[in-house]
Amino acid sequence: MITLVKNHHGLVADALVARVRDALVCRSNPVIGLATGRTPLLAYATLAAQSRDLPGLDRATFVMLDEYLGLPTDSPDRFANVLRKHVLGPLGLDDSRLVRLNPDAADLGLECERFEGRLRELGGVDLQILGIGTNGHIGFNEPGAHGDSRTRVVRLDDSTIADNTSALISADEVPRYAITQGLGTILDAKEIVLAATGVSKAEIIAELVDGGVDEKVPASVLRHHPNTTVIADQDAAGRLIGHVSEKSHPVSSMQVSR
Numbered sequence: 001m002i003t004l005v006k007n008h009h010g011l012v013a014d015a016l017v018a019r020v021r022d023a024l025v026c027r028s029n030p031v032i033g034l035a036t037g038r039t040p041l042l043a044y045a046t047l048a049a050q051s052r053d054l055p056g057l058d059r060a061t062f063v064m065l066d067e068y069l070g071l072p073t074d075s076p077d078r079f080a081n082v083l084r085k086h087v088l089g090p091l092g093l094d095d096s097r098l099v100r101l102n103p104d105a106a107d108l109g110l111e112c113e114r115f116e117g118r119l120r121e122l123g124g125v126d127l128q129i130l131g132i133g134t135n136g137h138i139g140f141n142e143p144g145a146h147g148d149s150r151t152r153v154v155r156l157d158d159s160t161i162a163d164n165t166s167a168l169i170s171a172d173e174v175p176r177y178a179i180t181q182g183l184g185t186i187l188d189a190k191e192i193v194l195a196a197t198g199v200s201k202a203e204i205i206a207e208l209v210d211g212g213v214d215e216k217v218p219a220s221v222l223r224h225h226p227n228t229t230v231i232a233d234q235d236a237a238g239r240l241i242g243h244v245s246e247k248s249h250p251v252s253s254m255q256v257s258r
């Protein structure tokens with residue numbers, strides 16, 4: 001696992017965008033897994049601003065990481081709607097380019113199998129973008145999730161429900177359940193980039209980067225993955241004690257040409 005520390009959120013976003021561009025250029029039919037949440041939104045806005053200059057976009061398929069259960073179809077908090085608003089719409093792509101997790105399916109078990117089957121048909125995910133919860137969740141794999149878990153319905157951890165109580169835009173009732181790619185499903189991606197920003201992530205990033213593999217920190221399974229990069233801003237990296245692969249220079253020490 002490689003760890004990059006960037007000076008601020010904007011540079012984390014730029015680094016994410018660079019990975020997406022690489023996947024679009026280097027893969028013949030790029031399959032890109034998209035996290036939602038607040039962290040990647042700036043990267044998605046940067047991508048949207050570059051929409052006219054994204055080689056490979058016409059060959060790309062995007063894949064959902066997770067979705068809440070129990071929200072109305074038009075809820076702005078539904079992750080499919082978030083991705084339509086921040087990624088598909090601005091990039092001029094229609095719904096057929098998004099592999100969705102359908103929370104309205106009559107049989108959610110079958111829906112999870114259908115989703116896994118679709119990923120296999122596509123040849124797997126080339127690049128998976130992840131955020132991380134303050135409790136170490138990736139997707140909605142909460143503490144205790146098994147490293148070989150597949151796409152399934154999960155109950156959200158109490159701490160996630162508490163975090164979401166302030167984060168959700170419109171939900172009268174904060175969802176208690178979700179569908180999520182499993183940890184094993186996520187680990188099948190050829191490349192994974194996990195982004196973290198802000199002081200609220202400092203503790204969990206230190207546990208992820210400096211700790212061992214532990215079911216209490218679901219993201220720690222990424223240590224088993226051969227091509228994972230953690231990109232943190234200085235606030236999120238504030239409690240790291242070691243293993244930092246690259247640190248960008250503090251702005252104050254950069255040479256400025258006049």
Ligand code: F6R
Pocket residue numbers: 034035036037038039040065066079130131132133134137138139140167
């Ligand atoms: C969202 C997701 C979650 C978020 C995590 C961090 O699709 O899977 O794991 O990445 O909760 O959320 P933010 O970025 O809002 O701190």
